[in-house]
Amino acid sequence: MPRLHSLIAGLGALSALAAPLLHPHPSGSTDRVTPGAVRVESSSHVRITLLDDRGVIKQLARDYDVDLAKGSGFTVTPDGVVVTATQVVQAAEDPRVYAANRVFAEYFKVKIPADFKRHSLDDVDLDRRLQACYPPQQTDSTCIADVTTNVSVYPYLDPPPPGGLPAQILTAGTSPASPAVLKVTKGGEKQSLPTVPLGTTIGGAVESLDVMSLPGRPSAKTPPKLDTAHLDPPGSRTFKERDKVAKLLDEGAPGAALIDDGKSEVVGFVSGGGGEPATITPADDIRSALVAAGVTPRRGAVDVVYENALASYHNKLYSGAIPALQQVLNLRPDHAVAADHLRVAQSKQGTAEDAGAKPAARPVAVTPPKSSVPLYVWAAGGVAVLALLAVGVVLLRRRSTARPGTGGETDPGAAAPGAAAQGEFAGEAGSYPPPENSWPPYAVTRVFGAEAARSPDVVGPPPAPVPADPSPPGGHSYPADLSPAHGHAHPEEPSPPRGHSYPPNPSPPRGQAQLKFCTQCGMRLGQGHRFCGFCGNPADS
Structure with a gap:
């Protein structure tokens, strides 16, 4: 049989060979970030008016709602400031083209597809009027269009707010990968929305990331989706798993937060899809966009209490985590992650898995060393x-x-x-x-x-006591009228009772x-x- 040190050496060599193959994920907690995940949906409302100047001038006004894009994002302030990719709130296709096709086909009774492409007609006069209806608007345009972009934010709450929270665009970039800063106009008044911890940059040692996306509107049954990806090389702006990330982008990942596993914080977001390559926008650019919008990322009271509860929950101190999680729900009753953790903690409270319920280990008594001297000698x-x-x-x-x-x-x-x-x-x-x-x-x-x-040998009554010295104490003499010679006793010297004599x-x-x-x-x-x-x-x- 091989000796013990040979087995240990073999296991050490095997672990050294397998080290590069291990999944390099630290003990980061993604549920520190997931409460701040949001789903972003944008649409355009187009009000278009068609002008017909043949003979008597006529007008036809119509309203159309056009879906622009859907994607992911994350909240950076408790009053509802959200960051996402510009491509989520600003579509590449112009909604005015879509509205022009719709209104022209309806009024002139011609067949034009209801899409975002510019078309032409065989009739020269109608084709001239159709081309004058497309943007941009000029002095001889036959259509006047006004576009309003509507953005709805769906936070990860339980129950989710019906219809989401309306938001406005504070700033957007010039490219699809630029950061877009949004602000909810309703639902953030109490400044209690969950937020994410925003990092400063993607460090050179960062290799493992989690892509936090929301393919659909979030709820307790549809939480954020977390997919692991790696940077190649570490600290770069390129993914090792390109095909995997491209599939995520097609499913709704544009604007999805990138979580650094080591620090459990957001260090950027990803954009692209639809034939466009995946692009990483780092936290440096996000903070610059926030400064341009006049926003400072910060966390709220709900986040502070929630992170205190996570410390006990992840250490399996379920008994201690329950009151902290309950306090989170007192501040934010629809906090989805806190509610889920509370259910788990209550189910494991007092069980063998609850480290907070186990009694403290008793100190091991130190056994004194045995003496070699026999007992009979002692x-x-x-x-x-x-x-x-x-x-x-x-x-x-x-x-x-x-x-x-x-x-x-x-x-x-x-x-x-x-x-x-x-x-x-x-x-x-x-x-x-x-x-x-x-x-x-x-x-x-x-x-x-x-x-x-x-x-002790003398038998008989005791001898008579020796009379006391009649002289006063201290060497003083009595007055003539009170001296014992004249038959007067000292007034302060009491006489002993009968039958008794004092020493x-x-x-x-x-x-x-x-x-x-x-x-x-x-x-x-x-x-x-x-x-x-x-x-x-x-x-x-």
Whole structure:
């Protein structure tokens, strides 16, 4: 079997050979342009008057409507400015010739075809009068004709406007391929017609184009037709598929927009057909014609909202595209492409195709690398660490309960019943719990006095309290009438209730060390200890 790298190399070589044969179409979206497609139909209304000067002068007036041409075009402003080819609104045949044949045959009762050709008659006098009826009009003409060109624009809307939108010609060129600029006279007042993004030129790298034509009046069932064509060489003005483009022109493609697939914008239009070669009119010429007509191409609010909806729709975020497409239809209810996209988005909402309905992927948990050390080794190490911690705790407790300078003797007051009875709660094993109303829970109150100094071996009633120092605080003496020697007590010194005596002095009795407790954990501190043996908190804090 061939190895994997040999297969990869073979596939790479095959793709390199097939690359020139691939269809060079970028991911451009033509539905960014199709809403602005229009069908253009033009006709001429001829009012002609025939003069008969034989004997008494007589006149015969008739009106004729003559179809000129049909083609495609596109809208460049939201108020209805349309660009198409001049050949769509200006036919090569003169409608006055058609009207002259019709009116002369009717009045003189002769056989003349109803077409756009100039004919002759065998009767010399009638033939002279017929030739004088054809344009151009002169002083001896026997016919007076007045021609009005009517242009109707059919936008790609659903439902389509009945009869289209009437338009007038702002400017037209001198050749069939020249740009013709039209302006609708009704239907663009709200400035909400869909438009196309108009480019600036056909770049040298442009090779693939889409021809957007409308062979018939557009509707939801007859959308614009998109056909792929290529420039040969890229950036030129000639098509590689000449026969294909000529067929499109005969079917109604004159004035059809050329869409650059790479940028999804209109870079020109095509004209020709009827025996004439296909001609590309670039965006440069289109913009020049717009300037001559006093028009600046621009896009409207409907186009902005629609393109925002396309961003979600093409990314298959159908749930998010639905409200945006609905907003487009609120601004323009007959927007055909938005209505079609909305139906598709609603049918796919919440399905597997809806990328907006899929739950967010959960982050993949990172698996820690496996250790090569066996599990029992870790267990044995943990047990050893716990044993060392237990030994350390025991040594620290013994050290904290040893009196300094006594060779390791324990403090007799640590286990004295009187100390526990006086409210000494250090939290050690065997100590009494603090009362429920103590605050904070680790606070300990100790009363220093004769009871605290008693030895746990002495049995009997406690000694009488030492009388308080009768001298006033701060080294001051009482007045003569209030001193204790005269039988008067200090007015601010309240007497204790019966059966109780207050400690005479908050300081410990002479010869007895003052007990200290940790302010962090409440445990008793040994004499001379600078740190708590249980929590490590500094003794001076």
